[in-house]
Amino acid sequence: MYTAEIITIGDEILIGQIVDTNSAWMAVRLNLAGVKVNKITSVSDRAEAIRAALSEAEKGSDMVLLTGGLGPTNDDITKKVLADYFGSTRMTVHEPSLKFIETRFATRGIRMNESNRRQAEVPDCCTVIPNKCGTAPGMWFEKGKTVFVSMPGVPSEMMEMLPDVLALLRQKTVLPDICHKTLMTYGIPESELAEKIRDWENSLPQETALAYLPNIETGVKLRLTSYAPNGKVLVEEQFEKLSAILGNYAYGYEPDTLESVLGKLLLEKGVTLATAESCTGGRIAHRITSVPGCSAYFKGGIVAYSNEIKAGVLGVNPADIGKYGAVSSEVAMQMAEGARRVLNADYAVSTTGVAGPEGGTLDKPVGLCWFGIAGPDGTHTFSRNFIGDRAGNIAAASSVALNALRLKL
Amino acid sequence: MYTAEIITIGDEILIGQIVDTNSAWMAVRLNLAGVKVNKITSVSDRAEAIRAALSEAEKGSDMVLLTGGLGPTNDDITKKVLADYFGSTRMTVHEPSLKFIETRFATRGIRMNESNRRQAEVPDCCTVIPNKCGTAPGMWFEKGKTVFVSMPGVPSEMMEMLPDVLALLRQKTVLPDICHKTLMTYGIPESELAEKIRDWENSLPQETALAYLPNIETGVKLRLTSYAPNGKVLVEEQFEKLSAILGNYAYGYEPDTLESVLGKLLLEKGVTLATAESCTGGRIAHRITSVPGCSAYFKGGIVAYSNEIKAGVLGVNPADIGKYGAVSSEVAMQMAEGARRVLNADYAVSTTGVAGPEGGTLDKPVGLCWFGIAGPDGTHTFSRNFIGDRAGNIAAASSVALNALRLKL
Secondary structure (H helix, E strand, C coil), rough: EEEEEEEEEHHHHCCCCCCCCHHHHHHHHHHHCCEEEEEEEECCCCCCHHEEEEEEHHHHEEEEEEEECCCCCCCCCHHHHHHHCCCCCEEEHHHHHHHHHHHHHHHHCCCCCCHHHHEEEEEEEEEEECCCCCCEEEEEEEEEEEEEEEECCHHHHHHHHHHHHHHHHHHHCCCCCCCCEEEEEEECCCHHHHHHHHHHHCCCCCCCCEECCCCCCCCCEEEEEECCCCCCHHHHHHHHHHHHHHHHHHHECCCHHHHHHHHHHHHHCCCCEEEECCCCCCCCHHHHCCCHHHHHHHEEEEECCCCCHHHCCCCCHHHHHHHHHHCCCCCCCCHHHHHHHHHCCCCCEEEEECCCCCCCCCCCCCHHHHHHHHECCEEEEEECCCCHHHHHHHHHHHHHHHHHHHHCC | EEEEEEEEHHHHCCCCCCCHHHHHHHHHHHHHCCCEEEEEEEECCCCCHHHHHHHHHHHCCCCCEEECCCCCCCCCCCCHHHHHCCCCEEECCCCHHHHHHHHHHHCCCCCCHHEEEEEEEECCCCCCEECCCCCCCEEEEEEECCCEEECCCHHHHHHHHHHHHHHHHHHHCCCCCEECCCCCCCCHHHHHHHHHHHHHCCCCCEEEEEEEECCCCCCCCCEEEECCCCCHHHHHHHHHHHHHHHHCCCCCEEECHHHHHHHHHHHCCCCCCCCCECCCCHHHHHHHHCCCCCHHCEEEEEEECHHHHHCCCCCCCHHHHHHHHCCCCCHHHHHHHHHHCCCCCCCCEEEEECCCCCCCCCCCCCCCEEEEEECCCCCEEEEEEECCCCCHHHHHHHHHHHHHHHHHH
């Protein structure tokens, strides 16, 4: 098995100011390419920390991928540390990178400064991987049997560069097959799911591994991994059996999401959708519109945060808001029906609830949310009590709404 | 300096299926408590990988914080590995945890199974940190001078538990001061910013460190760290000088966001806001409503994804959509004015653009977005060309809109 370690460099990670999303993105592509990621490490911008991480990684992995610390500013020292580590005696200007940087600045009409120019310098012992959408070039080093690649920390630049890194790796190494596939479930808690599928899980063949991945927005994901040569077929067969056990709890395979599956259903049936959101504040519409091509089925949405909008735009009866409260079955129903009518859609979903942290009462605690689903055959409503914080309640409520629409269709 | 290493356990991290957000959250709290995070490591669910990480971390840090691998399912083996590592001879049932788990299941009317019950078992050599919102208890071990704490990987459970871990640590150790403060900027690229503040940066006193953190949604953040005893005063003084240099580019200090700063401005002025979103699909409304208390100034929004809704609900002239196209200054203007009128708000913002990946033309490429800002003194429009993917363009456009509103106010 060809193995890799990912090292992300930057104090901003160690003080928790940014979440390291690069590692997960790289890990997916490395696994797909047959490279097993052993370890992910985040270290500080200090030279000794970077050096220690390089030498530790060199012991355990065939390949070491670094991101970060290549910016134009003074706190970025990775290039210098790498030059020392690999015994480079001098820095050379990589002319194609310099040209690219110059053109880039010229096109945008931004003045180029000395620190931008220095970004085209690389240690003379490296192979340059061009940066197609940024200023810091990637660098490929070899030391003994170990390959080291340094890439920029800006996600879009790293994402553009990694395929070229893997292409170069494939020229030098034959990589094996690893097969991962992930079934998506919604509406069943992890421990209940584990019991439901216990017999299936216990009968899994060797060289496979199952993992449970609970997530507030996507539901529990089940990832099956095979290291066998016929891995793909084996995983498909097992998931066919599993889908039969899970029925409607299963809604697809990664990268399917509740919103993408819902979109496919709407497209297939040739029907349209609208939203009327109070407590979820646009989150449902945002998730629906994060799917490319959604304009074919999504008419639009109304974020009816105030009662005035619920009444004035969606046509909810103000007397009912007074009588039942904004967070009620009656209001959820009228919101869904109003959105369906005003936005001229076949289906509509509504939410009205108490996202928190303030606004809860004894009857209507923080986390209570009413949902309405309106369609050609009428409207139904239901409620849920969420127990998270504001962001968690908004996320969970948006998933419940999307899942209810999926089951309705 | 009291130091810590964070170890997150789980194959789902190494194959990139989940992004490790726990580490960043913990790192913030540890730093605030005066604990310096040396390193963050993610390792697999295999026993030998966990053992190697424990022994490596023991060499370099005073405290080792682990999350993950404590679930009820078969792939979770952390507890067993810890028992072996610390030489525990037997597992004991922690009665308060068992009672808590039983009550939890009873309240929810869910049947408890054997694997749930086993979650209350802990190695006899640990101190239990109770889990207030989940089933796996936290465990505190000491070995020589090093403290090891194992916590659940579910973010909400870990978040509830960490303060108790830090309280226990403070009983045993005196922790020093580290001061971080982060200035938020928007609308100026990183390298331009670096030049603008070069003199200020070069005059910074010793024992301070400055870092540039570019982010598509928040803009470039500037983090200043002081390890000096009078750190807080020093950082305040330096940032006062810096704010004067940056003027309107600076919009606040972390945890301020464009949406929270905008909210404060709206509250102060006692005015209300509405949104009319096409390409951003509800993202702006979602960001505004992610701020607690936003109902005081946010009337609501309309996600006008189809031309029919732009015309029918927002009152955009269909002839103008035909003549200028949906992505145009004219339509952005009428959308903003329509939202202001229909949603009865003092200010309104609109977006209409091509988020991608499809839908671009020669005149109106993917990434083009028109914005409208309507207020009591009239409406103005402007456009931007974004160069990211769909998610990036939506994120960037929502930030530009929020920033334009901030500057308007």
